[in-house]
Amino acid sequence: ERNELCPTFASKYEIENLNFNFKNKEVIKNCSLTINFGEIIKIIGPSGSGKSTLLDVIAGILPPEKGKFIMDGKEFSPYLSRDFSSLVGYVPQFISLIDESLSYNITLEINPDKDKLWNAIRKSQLTKFVKNLAYGMDTRLGEGGEGISGGQRQRIGIARALYRKPSLLILDEVTSSLDNKTSSEIMNQIYSMRGEVSILFVTHNSNTLKADKTYLLNKGKLIRKNKI
Numbered sequence: 001e002r003n004e005l006c007p008t009f010a011s012k013y014e015i016e017n018l019n020f021n022f023k024n025k026e027v028i029k030n031c032s033l034t035i036n037f038g039e040i041i042k043i044i045g046p047s048g049s050g051k052s053t054l055l056d057v058i059a060g061i062l063p064p065e066k067g068k069f070i071m072d073g074k075e076f077s078p079y080l081s082r083d084f085s086s087l088v089g090y091v092p093q094f095i096s097l098i099d100e101s102l103s104y105n106i107t108l109e110i111n112p113d114k115d116k117l118w119n120a121i122r123k124s125q126l127t128k129f130v131k132n133l134a135y136g137m138d139t140r141l142g143e144g145g146e147g148i149s150g151g152q153r154q155r156i157g158i159a160r161a162l163y164r165k166p167s168l169l170i171l172d173e174v175t176s177s178l179d180n181k182t183s184s185e186i187m188n189q190i191y192s193m194r195g196e197v198s199i200l201f202v203t204h205n206s207n208t209l210k211a212d213k214t215y216l217l218n219k220g221k222l223i224r225k226n227k228i
């Protein structure tokens with residue numbers, strides 16, 4: 001039952017000594033991380049090092065083996081807190097699409113707020129894509145979204161996260177299916193939200209994007225790096 005309270009993210013989200021196991025294998029080992037509100041944090045690390053798993057635990061999608069989570073000074077469970085899930089906008093590595101309209105795929109609402117929707121579309125660089133669709137926002141995407149490119153799918157995922165106006169935006173390899181131009185445009189949009197939202201993103205490509213803090217995840221261990 002998701003009922004633990006966690007109504008705000010005003011100053012900091014602290015994660016202490018987090019462990020996550022998968023089938024007796026320690027995937028995340030004793031990781032600690034503090035996300036100050038408004039910060040941009042980058043985690044780099046090779047494929048298989050546990051980046052996506054760590055994000056899943058931080059976002060409250062997977063329950064940890066062990067660990068302490070403190071929001072604005074109060075201990076809580078990200079896995080159990082429904083309030084917390086409404087603070088988070090998560091763009092996973094693989095975006096699932098539903099056999100519904102584009103509008104529904106972004107908002108997950110039947111009567112979405114049009115201004116918020118267009119704002120999310122614009123920030124995700126989807127404006128042209130929407131304008132070229134036969135029925136615009138009402139165009140049905142079809143099962144699994146056939147005919148949608150990897151880059152479009154990823155931008156729909158970004159729009160879905162932004163529509164929620166999250167306090168914590170979590171991005172997993174978000175530019176991996178995008179060309180350089182589109183990904184730098186999207187990152188500029190995301191950086192322009194600096195201060196209004198905290199951003200945690202992972203990438204296997206260390207030389208891409210700037211951040212306030214950079215960490216390296218190596219075989220499940222998180223290490224703070226000096227300015228990269």
Ligand code: ADP
Pocket residue numbers: 022025027045046047048049050051052053054
């Ligand atoms: P990264 O995102 O850095 O590539 P992942 O978090 O996807 O790394 O995976 C790290 C390790 O977690 C994998 O090597 C795998 O052994 C393990 N793992 C965690 N959850 C699962 C799962 N549901 N299915 C299979 N392997 C998993």
Ligand code: MG
Pocket residue numbers: 051052053093172173
């Ligand atoms: Mg991954």
